[in-house]
Amino acid sequence: MTATRHETQTRDVDVEPGLATVGLSKSFGGVRAVDDATVTFQHGKINALIGPNGSGKTTFFNCVTGMIRPDSGEVTYRGRPITRKSPNRIAAAGIGRSFQLCRIFPRMTVLENMLVGVKPEGLAHRLRGSRHAADIDRARELLRRVGIDHLEHAEARDISYGQQKLLELAGVLMVEPETIMLDEPAGGVNPALIGRIGTLVRELNAEGRTFVIVEHNMEMVMSLSDHVVVFDRGRPIAAGTPDEVQGDPRVLEAYLGV
Amino acid sequence: MPSVSDTRPDRAALAARQTRFDRVVRVVKVAALLVVAVLVLSFPATAANPFILSVGVIIASYAAFAVGWNFVGGFTGYISLGHAAYSGMGGYATALLITRLEWNPWVSLVLGAVLVAVVAVPIGIASLRVRGASFVIVSIAVVLILLLVSQSWAGLTNGSNGLRVPRPFGPEVLRPEQHQRFFYLFVALIAVALLVWWLIDRSRFGMGLKAIREDEDKAQSLGVPTFAYKLVVFVVSAFFTAMAGGLYALWFGNLDPVFQFSILVGSYMVLMSLLGGIRSLFGPVLGAVIVGYALEFFKVNFGDTQFHLVALGLMLALVVLFMPDGIIPAVAAGVKRLGPQAGSIREMSAADLLEDNRRRDREAQERASRTEPATSQAEDDDTTTEREHVGGSAR
Incomplete structure (x- = not known):
């Protein structure tokens, strides 16, 4: 991965193609939640997607991951179109995601939560027992990594919100996605945990995973990301390194209304 | 706050008691199943x-x-x-x-x-x-x-x-x-x-x-x-x-x-x-x-x-x-x-706390090695971990 930092949002040929959208639009009634959004994320990097509340970040996320069908436009991943594919196909293509308000399987144990994400290989594999030693070892390894391995037998609804966030992240990792989209990983968690999540993201990125992170915590965004895309009213208005974006007058206008 | 030395043996004993209890439950289950099967088959x-x-x-x-x-x-x-x-x-x-x-x-x-x-x-x-x-x-x-x-x-x-x-x-x-x-x-x-x-x-x-x-x-x-x-x-x-x-x-x-x-x-x-x-x-x-x-x-x-x-x-x-x-x-x-109360939130939170302490130490070391200011952050960690712990018990 030899992608260099880009001055602006471009689609250079020398960059390994990762996740990109062209003219993506989605309306709810009369509201254009995502409006002709053309975005290219840098493969192998930590990308951030920021913008004021209601700027369409989560809808954009949902269109990209197949949870919502976009009205028009294209989504491509590694050069292949993935527009309007079902979420499970997109997951199989290598894109994992978390949800804004942390979604886990509340009445399953922590370990069972992890085992849902085991990639099935063919019919026989699906019909075999779900508690394979290799899978359980991998699940435990990931739980240890996020720091909740001692909770594996607890029901997921009984653990704290911060722990649920970590479980969700570990569960996504179980699918072994190349690209991980996190919707507000720092939302509603304490500063210590934000630090832990940030460290994890950095480590996982160093191992070659691409991140696309929607986040309001500017400190986290600016310290963590290589590339920042700023959304306003459903479309990107600026993109670049954290420093560039911070100084952009359009960004200041969108955020502060000056 | 429980220290390592006083929780460990407790947990080991608890685990042993749990295994014994699980075994009894399993025997009772199998016996009940057999009795029900005999009753059902002899019903006519x-x-x-x-x-x-x-x-x-x-x-x-x-x-x-x-x-x-x-x-x-x-x-x-x-x-x-x-x-x-x-x-x-x-x-x-x-x-x-x-x-x-x-x-x-x-x-x-x-x-x-x-x-x-x-x-x-x-x-x-x-x-x-x-x-x-x-x-x-x-x-x-x-x-x-x-x-x-x-x-x-x-x-x-x-x-x-x-x-x-x-x-x-x-x-x-x-x-x-x-x-x-x-x-x-x-x-x-x-x-x-x-x-x-x-x-x-x-x-x-x-x-x-x-x-x-x-x-x-x-x-x-x-x-x-x-x-x-x-x-x-x-x-x-x-x-x-x-x-x-x-x-x-x-x-x-x-x-x-x-x-x-x-x-x-x-x-x-x-x-x-x-x-x-x-x-x-x-x-x-x-x-x-x-x-x-x-x-x-x-x-x-x-x-x-x-x-x-x-x-x-x-x-x-x-x-x-x-x-x-x-x-x-x-x-x-x-x-x-x-059975023995191994599954209670309190027990987990204590273990959780222990784990958090260890991790905090490790992370602090990492941070120190990266020459970031570690002292204020570590203090912050302490209070927030405590808060999380309390939140977990309340659920």
Whole structure:
């Protein structure tokens, strides 16, 4: 991965193609939640997607991951179109995601939560027992990594919100996605945990995973990301390194209304 | 704050006690299962008279219906109130193959159920697109459509005059003997269905289905092909429900659309499964025994009135109010409470705290090595970890 930092949002040929959208639009009634959004994320990097509340970040996320069908436009991943594919196909293509308000399987144990994400290989594999030693070892390894391995037998609804966030992240990792989209990983968690999540993201990125992170915590965004895309009213208005974006007058206008 | 030295031995002792307790529970479970199996298998021999025997067959048929229903309801949480569609179609398919094509009754039974499973594919594709209340309504619509069709298409089904199904064992086998044989046939069907349910339950496929029950979108985002999974289990459910319906048709010997395609029968399946516990293997069977017995009791004692329906409604309300998970999960939770309290939040939080402390140390070291200001952050960690700990206990 030899992608260099880009001055602006471009689609250079020398960059390994990762996740990109062209003219993506989605309306709810009369509201254009995502409006002709053309975005290219840098493969192998930590990308951030920021913008004021209601700027369409989560809808954009949902269109990209197949949870919502976009009205028009294209989504491509590694050069292949993935527009309007079902979420499970997109997951199989290598894109994992978390949800804004942390979604886990509340009445399953922590370990069972992890085992849902085991990639099935063919019919026989699906019909075999779900508690394979290799899978359980991998699940435990990931739980240890996020720091909740001692909770594996607890029901997921009984653990704290911060722990649920970590479980969700570990569960996504179980699918072994190349690209991980996190919707507000720092939302509603304490500063210590934000630090832990940030460290994890950095480590996982160093191992070659691409991140696309929607986040309001500017400190986290600016310290963590290589590339920042700023959304306003459903479309990107600026993109670049954290420093560039911070100084952009359009960004200041969108955020502060000056 | 517990230190390493005073929690460790405690935890080891607790784990040992837990293992011992689990072993006792397992022995009790196996023993209970054996006793129940002996009781069930000896029921026809011990039944006081043919009437009691026939009640036993009815209850067994209810259990077969409920277990069939629970493939969809239990695994995916999709509550179908219209499962009488599949038992009814199973009954008619079996009866029509025997009467029109003069096939062997047992071949007709199995092939009839296969036919119903095939028909369930398009129905499933259409109805599994919607969730929650919408799915319930679609399931009711299906059974009402089938009721109207089977009533109107008298040329095929004989309509409200009823369709007679010839006795599979011939006229020389007398009623009590026939009841006995059908009782065992239903028990065999239930056993096979339970085996399949158990196999799915422990498979990856089953894990995906249970994830759908918990949070369908989330499951899909983790790569579970939710629609295909729902459809497969829906068809399996239709097959077993149709087998039970076909067996019922062979036993009862007369089919009337009003009783075959009845919302009430579908509601029985739901009530029985909910009462016993839809997440557990034997839940629907236990529910069927209780509800089936109660229904027969009320019919015998208050047969001229609709009191059995009132009783049914009351039971459903009580179950939903006080035992939303059903009897078996409620009992299991009670048994768990008898055992050592390893699973309590407090214990976990203490361990959690310990783990957090260790990690905090490690992270602080990492930070220090990266020459970031570590002192203020570490202090911050301490208070927030404590807060998280308290939050965890409050849940």
